[in-house]
Amino acid sequence: LASASSRRNGRSHAAILAAxxxxxxxxxxxxxxxxxxxxxxxxxxxxxxxxxxxxxxxxVEALTSCSDFPPVEPTGDLRSDVHALVTRAIDFIVNTPMGxxxxxxxxxxxxxxxxxxxxxxxxxxxxAGHLALLYSAAGRQEIPHNVDPVLILDxxxxxVLYRGVLSSGPDTRFADQLTDFIIAGTRPA
Amino acid sequence: LASASSRRNGRSHAAILAAxxxxxxxxxxxxxxxxxxxxxxxxxxxxxxxxxxxxxxxxVEALTSCSDFPPVEPTGDLRSDVHALVTRAIDFIVNTPMGxxxxxxxxxxxxxxxxxxxxxxxxxxxxAGHLALLYSAAGRQEIPHNVDPVLILDxxxxxVLYRGVLSSGPDTRFADQLTDFIIAGTRPA
Amino acid sequence: LASASSRRNGRSHAAILAAxxxxxxxxxxxxxxxxxxxxxxxxxxxxxxxxxxxxxxxxVEALTSCSDFPPVEPTGDLRSDVHALVTRAIDFIVNTPMGxxxxxxxxxxxxxxxxxxxxxxxxxxxxAGHLALLYSAAGRQEIPHNVDPVLILDxxxxxVLYRGVLSSGPDTRFADQLTDFIIAGTRPA
Amino acid sequence: LASASSRRNGRSHAAILAAxxxxxxxxxxxxxxxxxxxxxxxxxxxxxxxxxxxxxxxxVEALTSCSDFPPVEPTGDLRSDVHALVTRAIDFIVNTPMGxxxxxxxxxxxxxxxxxxxxxxxxxxxxAGHLALLYSAAGRQEIPHNVDPVLILDxxxxxVLYRGVLSSGPDTRFADQLTDFIIAGTRPA
DNA sequence: CACTAAACGAGACGGTACGTCGCGTCTTTCT
DNA sequence: AGAAAGACGCGACGTACCGTCTCGTTTAGTG
Numbered sequence: 001l002a003s004a005s006s007r008r009n010g011r012s013h014a015a016i017l018a019a020x021x022x023x024x025x026x027x028x029x030x031x032x033x034x035x036x037x038x039x040x041x042x043x044x045x046x047x048x049x050x051x052x053x054x055x056x057x058x059x060v061e062a063l064t065s066c067s068d069f070p071p072v073e074p075t076g077d078l079r080s081d082v083h084a085l086v087t088r089a090i091d092f093i094v095n096t097p098m099g100x101x102x103x104x105x106x107x108x109x110x111x112x113x114x115x116x117x118x119x120x121x122x123x124x125x126x127x128a129g130h131l132a133l134l135y136s137a138a139g140r141q142e143i144p145h146n147v148d149p150v151l152i153l154d155x156x157x158x159x160v161l162y163r164g165v166l167s168s169g170p171d172t173r174f175a176d177q178l179t180d181f182i183i184a185g186t187r188p189a
Numbered sequence: 190l191a192s193a194s195s196r197r198n199g200r201s202h203a204a205i206l207a208a209x210x211x212x213x214x215x216x217x218x219x220x221x222x223x224x225x226x227x228x229x230x231x232x233x234x235x236x237x238x239x240x241x242x243x244x245x246x247x248x249v250e251a252l253t254s255c256s257d258f259p260p261v262e263p264t265g266d267l268r269s270d271v272h273a274l275v276t277r278a279i280d281f282i283v284n285t286p287m288g289x290x291x292x293x294x295x296x297x298x299x300x301x302x303x304x305x306x307x308x309x310x311x312x313x314x315x316x317a318g319h320l321a322l323l324y325s326a327a328g329r330q331e332i333p334h335n336v337d338p339v340l341i342l343d344x345x346x347x348x349v350l351y352r353g354v355l356s357s358g359p360d361t362r363f364a365d366q367l368t369d370f371i372i373a374g375t376r377p378a
Numbered sequence: 379l380a381s382a383s384s385r386r387n388g389r390s391h392a393a394i395l396a397a398x399x400x401x402x403x404x405x406x407x408x409x410x411x412x413x414x415x416x417x418x419x420x421x422x423x424x425x426x427x428x429x430x431x432x433x434x435x436x437x438v439e440a441l442t443s444c445s446d447f448p449p450v451e452p453t454g455d456l457r458s459d460v461h462a463l464v465t466r467a468i469d470f471i472v473n474t475p476m477g478x479x480x481x482x483x484x485x486x487x488x489x490x491x492x493x494x495x496x497x498x499x500x501x502x503x504x505x506a507g508h509l510a511l512l513y514s515a516a517g518r519q520e521i522p523h524n525v526d527p528v529l530i531l532d533x534x535x536x537x538v539l540y541r542g543v544l545s546s547g548p549d550t551r552f553a554d555q556l557t558d559f560i561i562a563g564t565r566p567a
Numbered sequence: 568l569a570s571a572s573s574r575r576n577g578r579s580h581a582a583i584l585a586a587x588x589x590x591x592x593x594x595x596x597x598x599x600x601x602x603x604x605x606x607x608x609x610x611x612x613x614x615x616x617x618x619x620x621x622x623x624x625x626x627v628e629a630l631t632s633c634s635d636f637p638p639v640e641p642t643g644d645l646r647s648d649v650h651a652l653v654t655r656a657i658d659f660i661v662n663t664p665m666g667x668x669x670x671x672x673x674x675x676x677x678x679x680x681x682x683x684x685x686x687x688x689x690x691x692x693x694x695a696g697h698l699a700l701l702y703s704a705a706g707r708q709e710i711p712h713n714v715d716p717v718l719i720l721d722x723x724x725x726x727v728l729y730r731g732v733l734s735s736g737p738d739t740r741f742a743d744q745l746t747d748f749i750i751a752g753t754r755p756a
Numbered sequence: 757c758a759c760t761a762a763a764c765g766a767g768a769c770g771g772t773a774c775g776t777c778g779c780g781t782c783t784t785t786c787t
Numbered sequence: 788a789g790a791a792a793g794a795c796g797c798g799a800c801g802t803a804c805c806g807t808c809t810c811g812t813t814t815a816g817t818g
Contacts, residue, residue, distance in 0.1 A: 011783090011794080011795080012794085012795075012796095028299070030296070030297070030299070030300070033772085033773065033774090034773080034774080034775085035772085035773055035774080036773095038796095042796080043795080043796070044795065044796045044797055044798090045774090045775080045776095045796095045797090046775090046776080046777085046794095046795085046796085046797090047794075047795060047796075049775065049776080050794075050795090103292065103295070103296055104296045106292070106354055106355060107219065107292055107293040107296055108219070110217065110219065111219070146369070147369075147370065147373070148366055151348075151363075151366050151367065151370060152370075154348055154351055154352060155344055155347075155348045155367075155370070157351055158344075158347035158348035158349070158350060158351030158352070159340075159343055159344045159347035159348060160347070161347060161350075161351060162343055162346055162347030162350060162351070163343060163347070165295055165296075166295060174340075177337055177340050178340065178344075180335070180336075181336065181340060181341075181344070181374045182374065184336070184373070184374040184375070184376070185370045185371065185373040185374030186373070187373070187376075200763090200764085200814095201763090201764075201765095222803085222804065222805090223804080223805080223806085224803085224804055224805080225804095227765095231765080232764080232765070232766095233764065233765045233766055233767080234765095234766090234767085234805095234806080234807095235763095235764080235765090235766090235767095235806095235807080235808085236763080236764060236765080238806065238807085239763080239764095389768080389769075389809095390768085390769075390770090406677070408674070408675075408677070408678070411798085411799065411800090412799080412800080412801085413798085413799060413800080414799095416770095420770080421769080421770070422769065422770045422771055422772090423770095423771090423800090423801080423802095424768095424769085424770085424771090424801090424802080424803085425768075425769060425770075427801065427802085428768075428769090481670070481673070481674055482674040484670070484732055484733060485597065485670055485671040485674055486597070488595065488597070489597070524747070525747075525748065525751070526744060529726075529741075529744050529745065529748060530748075532726055532729055532730060533722055533725075533726045533745075533748070535729055536722075536725035536726035536727070536728060536729030536730070537718075537721055537722045537725035537726060538725070539725060539728075539729060540721055540724055540725030540728060540729070541721060541725070543673055543674075544673060552718075555715055555718050556718065556722075558713070558714075559714065559718060559719075559722070559752045560752065562714070562751070562752040562753070562754070563748045563749070563751040563752030564751070565751070565754075578790090579790080579791095600777090600778065600779090601778080601779080601780085602777085602778060602779080603778095605791095609791085610790085610791075610792095611790065611791045611792055611793075612779095612780080612781095612791095612792090612793080613780090613781080613782085613790080613791085613792090613793095614789095614790065614791080616780065616781085617790095
């Protein structure tokens, strides 16, 4: 990280990322324009292109460099933990810049596949943390051996995203419903 | 429908929708351009704009007018039905033009909210059919009262989409895993 | 001419040529920019590029479409005619937009050779008119047979341009000097 | 001159001038770029700018530092001398890097007037040498008093340049024609 | 059966943004 | 200290599409 920071001059870097976030929140991903980002950052277009080969990469870095996803505190109880995961997922999708941008961003990964890798790298530790929660529950026999914890996380993420994008938006009742279902699905046979 | 068809000349209509589908499969939604669609259809740009106010609307109509989602035949057994639903969802997302286009398309609904309505209208009967499957299972006591069949469908759709879009793609093992989990979640308490 | 005008829509044509001339006189050929021409004409850049493939072509047409070089009235006396030719050449180079632009313009013909042809086509009739003057003098035996009138015109044009470009500029005395020399060179042996 | 040379590091100087000439012959003056010159010379751009304030100045120095114009040997006969002058002028314009570059270079003197002075300083001795030829002829009564030798040189230079730039190029016949005309113009009345 | 009015192909138009190039300045790094 | 390396703000390049807008020309449907 230090070497990456030092290779990059860093003078304009922060300004560009800040301008990117500003554009993301004000006009959204689709309407975000490299030209406007550069203008708002007081920077030449070429400077943006020097460091980021595509809009997707620029936005991924802007979002990952500012989003911290504080770990979900394990309570020792599966139901509480799953409920926390679901709630956090909903909050993430609904309230954070990254959550709101994610769906559109992911579609652009076709233009720059490395952006996907960069995003997954950021997601990695978070995902691992959440997995740890479930593995610990499995250790406590709260999850049967034949249930893949990765699947559970994908169900949470996928279902929350789906509700957030296609229907009007996930509400509190939905959090409880989804939590209930997952708990039911993980009862030992 | 007849009146709509007659109001619309119909001569160029089919050509435009066909060209839209051709572009969708060859270059994808993002790179699809109204200019190219018009050119490929041998049509003036204005003719396209006369009937479809946006790319999203054009694509929704092109896809819904050619995609038929044959109903899932009920087997009387919940597991078989759910497995069929999951399999069909995967096939839809992976192999059909509409399934592949859906994620990008949905992101554009911000530009033209009526397109969302038009898509949901197409999805309506399909969704209803799938719901019927689950309600029938509920009638057979295979699903407890406190489990919302709508949630189950959202879980299937969301999870399949999520795997299809963020990770490499859903495989056969995934279909079984997801089916198992859903069956587990719907066992009467 | 009518066909050319009708092929071209003509709505914005005049505005672009006018803006081109305005830029030529205000900032000169080198600093003339297609972007500024378009802006000043209230026109999109693409509209300029649609009709003119290069700066050279645009400028050639702007200049030829507004420059008229009224014919030199023959006086029946070689000296008077040559003096008129020289004086007109000087005036052309020093005072007209085209004359001032010519040297730089010609250098750009390397980028678009057809521009050279277009300029020569404009020069053609003028050159022919001047040649007629000299041929008529040859008919009156004022020029010996072994002197090529074309050479005389090239000497006038070349020398005037050379003085105008490399030294400070041709003055009145120069006109007399050059006229005298040419008359001397054309005395019958 | 020595002090100037010593003030300049000299290490990179030669490389820069060499790279400039290479670019001149390979892509021409217009497409010559300080950036490429620096790169080809293995030198930072700033080093180029430290010593030459403009492209025109750099090119003038590159050309004058390599072009030597060997004096025209006087033959004692005006016709021979003039013919030699014309031939040399044609050769200069057609075959030498400087001759080919001159027209474009001169147009750029508007951007850096001192470059003009620098070029004229190089031309000075050559011009003086040529003038001496004609003055010597005047001393031999081969040129009448009322003919300005400077004018003759300008006619030669101007006419040759004009033919070289606007028309296809001066040929051998042209050299004889021009020589003949000048001799005719300088016969004593 | 003409006649008219809509729909049409064609594509020009004013724009916005693209991604690239070169300018001339300024800073960092290394020798 | 001085040079290479090259980042930087800037401005222009030439291209691609946007969505709107005339233009004649079909092509029905009506009088």
